[in-house]
Amino acid sequence: MNETELDELLDTWTAPPPPASLRESVQVGYAADRERKKSPGVLHWITAFMPSARKSLVAAAILAVGALFLVVTLAIPQTHRLISPPVRIPYIVDSEVVRYRDDGTSSVEVSLGSYNNNGRETILYEISPSFLTGIRLALNEVGLVVGRLTLPFVVSPELLKKAESTAFVSAGFEQYRCGNAAALLDAGCVDGPVISHETILGHPTVAVQPNFSDSQRVTLWMAPDLGCFALRITREEKRPDGTFRLVIRKQAIKVTLNPSSYARHR
Amino acid sequence: MDLVKAARKGRDSAFLQLFDEHHLPLFRFAYRLTGSVADAEDIVQECFLTLLRPECSYDPGRTSVRTYLFGVVRNQSLKRRRRDDSTGEEGPDAKDHRSPESEALRTELAEVVARAVMRLPETQREVLILAHYEQMPLAEIARVMALDLGAVKSRLQRARVSLKEALAAFAPGLERRG
Numbered sequence: 001m002n003e004t005e006l007d008e009l010l011d012t013w014t015a016p017p018p019p020a021s022l023r024e025s026v027q028v029g030y031a032a033d034r035e036r037k038k039s040p041g042v043l044h045w046i047t048a049f050m051p052s053a054r055k056s057l058v059a060a061a062i063l064a065v066g067a068l069f070l071v072v073t074l075a076i077p078q079t080h081r082l083i084s085p086p087v088r089i090p091y092i093v094d095s096e097v098v099r100y101r102d103d104g105t106s107s108v109e110v111s112l113g114s115y116n117n118n119g120r121e122t123i124l125y126e127i128s129p130s131f132l133t134g135i136r137l138a139l140n141e142v143g144l145v146v147g148r149l150t151l152p153f154v155v156s157p158e159l160l161k162k163a164e165s166t167a168f169v170s171a172g173f174e175q176y177r178c179g180n181a182a183a184l185l186d187a188g189c190v191d192g193p194v195i196s197h198e199t200i201l202g203h204p205t206v207a208v209q210p211n212f213s214d215s216q217r218v219t220l221w222m223a224p225d226l227g228c229f230a231l232r233i234t235r236e237e238k239r240p241d242g243t244f245r246l247v248i249r250k251q252a253i254k255v256t257l258n259p260s261s262y263a264r265h266r
Numbered sequence: 267m268d269l270v271k272a273a274r275k276g277r278d279s280a281f282l283q284l285f286d287e288h289h290l291p292l293f294r295f296a297y298r299l300t301g302s303v304a305d306a307e308d309i310v311q312e313c314f315l316t317l318l319r320p321e322c323s324y325d326p327g328r329t330s331v332r333t334y335l336f337g338v339v340r341n342q343s344l345k346r347r348r349r350d351d352s353t354g355e356e357g358p359d360a361k362d363h364r365s366p367e368s369e370a371l372r373t374e375l376a377e378v379v380a381r382a383v384m385r386l387p388e389t390q391r392e393v394l395i396l397a398h399y400e401q402m403p404l405a406e407i408a409r410v411m412a413l414d415l416g417a418v419k420s421r422l423q424r425a426r427v428s429l430k431e432a433l434a435a436f437a438p439g440l441e442r443r444g
Binding site: 001003005006007009010012013014015016018019021022023025026027029030199201202203254 | 278289298306311376383399430
């Protein structure tokens with residue numbers, strides 16, 4: 001075989017074009033990186049306007065609240081959200097939630113890191129680029145923790161068990177329940193009409209549209225190999241003319257498999 | 267202003283221009299190294315984001331952005347390959363047999379060529395892909411791979427000799443088609 005023949009043979013192996021989603025994924029990742037740079041975090045906002053002595057007091061108060069949460073977590077294992085991740089986290093998905101407004105503008109509402117624990121999304125961190133949203137987020141988390149602590153005292157054990165076995169996915173402030181977690185995992189993450197199959201960040205997903213409400217359409221792209229983690233979520237509102245307007249979009253921007261330690265990943 | 271600097275300062279248009287100028291050859295390179303569209307997509311995404319992070323070591327005085335990006339793709343592909351090897355996941359050969367991207371290989375001959383290239387030792391494969399498929403000058407390949415020019419030439423030579431042997435049976439077929 002001469003050099004030309006070899007070149008001709010090699011030329012038969014062509015590379016496919018990049019998926020259309022590549023440009024969008026890169027843009028989302030770029031926007032998320034930029035927002036993280038812009039956003040020094042809620043704690044920074046809280047302490048930025050305080051004299052240093054008060055900052056120390058705030059830091060001490062935060063530590064005290066943290067210690068209290070840790071004690072509560074150890075006492076009641078169900079309240080692990082945002083407080084104490086389990087010993088082994090199988091993967092961490094960094095995602096970004098973008099809110100689309102009526103006037104056509106959009107902005108990143110929350111950046112979050114999470115994984116699925118038996119079909120239930122467990123949040124490891126949440127960051128908001130705006131001060132007010134950050135406060136709202138913090139209050140939301142406190143409300144969730146309080147809710148979980150008080151739930152055993154206000155509902156029957158059967159209802160509590162049902163609540164604890166329900167799968168849910170998170171898009172920042174919004175959570176969507178997807179029926180029984182074990183059943184969802186058994187069904188290959190199919191919880192409603194399947195509209196497509198797509199690979200996101202290297203993970204095959206099944207896109208389903210559970211029927212939550214007639215006035216809106218929620219689409220979940222769930223990855224069976226990640227325990228039905230929703231790598232993308234969209235919520236659209238129905239307009240009077242029957243068309244839909246995108247309101248919320250959660251998009252995974254990075255999946256880290258087998259993170260050796262949560263701290264190192266962050 | 268330099269596109270990388272502008273993109274680091276948050277200019278969307280600069281970032282998109284960088285992406286549009288470089289993503290196609292980078293994607294092809296990543297695909298041919300990993301044998302997987304999904305892996306190539308992840309690698310290219312990570313490559314552009316790496317470039318814009320403050321800790322990025324890119325120095326425009328030492329190398330062009332294209333050379334730097336190819337180097338990042340190469341390193342990311344190596345990492346993935348080593349991770350797949352250590353976790354016992356399927357290599358690119360196995361993926362080629364059943365993944366959707368293998369469907370895109372136009373002919374049986376193309377699959378044979380792909381497998382032959384994939385079976386080359388890693389260092390030879392990288393040089394061959396950059397030289398043949400990306401038409402990259404040998405001096406630039408040397409910079410991407412942090413090798414001297416002589417090493418690049420000899421690796422390319424060895425890769426081509428190996429491929430001629432591996433594909434010898436297919437040369438007459440090619441002539442018949444022509």
